[in-house]
Amino acid sequence: MKRVVALLIPIMLLAGCGSTDQPQNSTYGVKASVPRPENVQDPAEVPSPGPAPDCVPRASLRPPATLPAPGKMPAGSTMAKIAARGRLIVGIDQNAYLFGFRDPTSGDLVGFEIDMAHAVAKALFGDPGKVQFLAITTADRIPVIQDGRADMVIRTMTMNCERWQQISFSTEYLASRQRLLVRRGSGIKEFADLAGRKVCATRGSTSIRTIAAQPSHPVPVATDSTLDCLVMLQQGQVDAVSTIDVLLAGLAAQDPTTEVVGTPVSDEPSGIGMSKDTPDLVRFVNGALERIRADGTWTSSYQRWLADSLGPVPAPPAPVYRD
Known part of the structure; x- marks a missing residue:
């Protein structure tokens, strides 16, 4: 698999700006400004944390004892509505190497979190390809769930008590720390x-x-x-x-x-974000996660995408349930 080296980005930008032999407007002696990405906040606006009761951030809703078979979702359920649409809509990051990014050869979205989305689609439809990916920014993650543009978001979103007041989460699918x-x-x-x-x-x-x-x-x-x-x-x-x-x-x-x-300065469990109005979908996704932990899908995906950078494959995060 070819790797896209981000180090080349600024070099390519500079090379593209200096390709003419005879520039019409000389800037000799003038120091050029370094181009910036769009929408930079410097310094950043730091929102105050909203009121949040104590909770167990990793604790989600217990899945059913047996998942419904693909194509046989319970009538009137959120899963049945998604099945009738014919595709699962998932908010993802398309610029996160190893997690969600475009394969330079095929052009397909690939990565650890893309594998998680395909696993949920397989549980719903029996076909892991029935996913519509919605590329979003970090700030979009909760809004696209609340306004219904996405059925779920799989984008390294930290589970915390404040966010639990806005949306629901699956059980943890990836452990991490801020460094x-x-x-x-x-x-x-x-x-x-x-x-x-x-x-x-x-x-x-x-x-x-x-x-x-x-x-x-x-x-x-x-x-x-x-x-x-x-x-x-x-x-x-x-x-x-x-x-x-x-x-x-x-x-x-x-x-x-x-x-x-650096020493880790926070605990950041990642969960799949879903609407608070769809507890049946949360339970279904937790059942799908139970399955991929047990059948080796989680381990093989981690081995493929993350082991080279993060070291030996750990055990999947153990699920925690609140009911």
């Missing part, structure tokens, strides 16, 4: 080394709040995608990128001049 991505040789090892320096994460993520809460007072910078943060790190516009370690490993795999460092 740092820096340039090799930068001397940055921990958040303590980033006092007053810029650290990038995606808008709408828990990572932005965590950056702002660090005692060293780094300056949070927000972008629409983690890949934009990598470009800004490459261009020297930020000093570090900070998000969950599994995503940082994907960035480091694309750019070997970077490395993941």
Whole structure:
């Protein structure tokens, strides 16, 4: 499988801008500004956490003892409505290497989270290909569930008590912690080394709040995608990128001049997000996750996409149920 090296992006942009032999307007002696990704917030707006009661963030709804067979969803259920439509609509990230990205040869969306979506579609339809993927930003994840544009979101979304008030989650399908991505040789090892320096994460993520809460007072910078943060790190516009370690490993795999460092500063269990109005779908998805944990699908997907970057395949996260 070919790897798309994000390190080349700024170089290609610069090469494309300087291809003419005789520029009409000379800028000799004028320092060119470094191009920025769109919609950058520098410094980022850091939303205050909303009121949230105590909860067990990993605890979801227990699945039925036996899942309905594909093509035989209970009448009137959310699953039956999805089956009648003929496809499952899933919000995903198409720019997260190893998780959800375009294969450069086939053009298909592939990755660990894409495999999770196909597994749910297989449980619903008997056909893993009956999925319509909706590419969204981090900030879009909850709105597309609430307004019905997507049946679910599989986009490394942290399960926390505040979000449980807005949407529902499946059981945990991936464990992670927030750390740092820096340039090799930068001397940055921990958040303590980033006092007053810029650290990038995606808008709408828990990572932005965590950056702002660090005692060293780094300056949070927000972008629409983690890949934009990598470009800004490459261009020297930020000093570090900070998000969950599994995503940082994907960035480091694309750019070997970077490395993941630092003590983890948060616990970030990822769950599949769904509407609070569809508890039957939540239970069904949890049953599908039980199946892929048991039959080796989860393990084989992790081995294919993540083991080279994250090390030996762990056991799948154990499900936690609230009823």
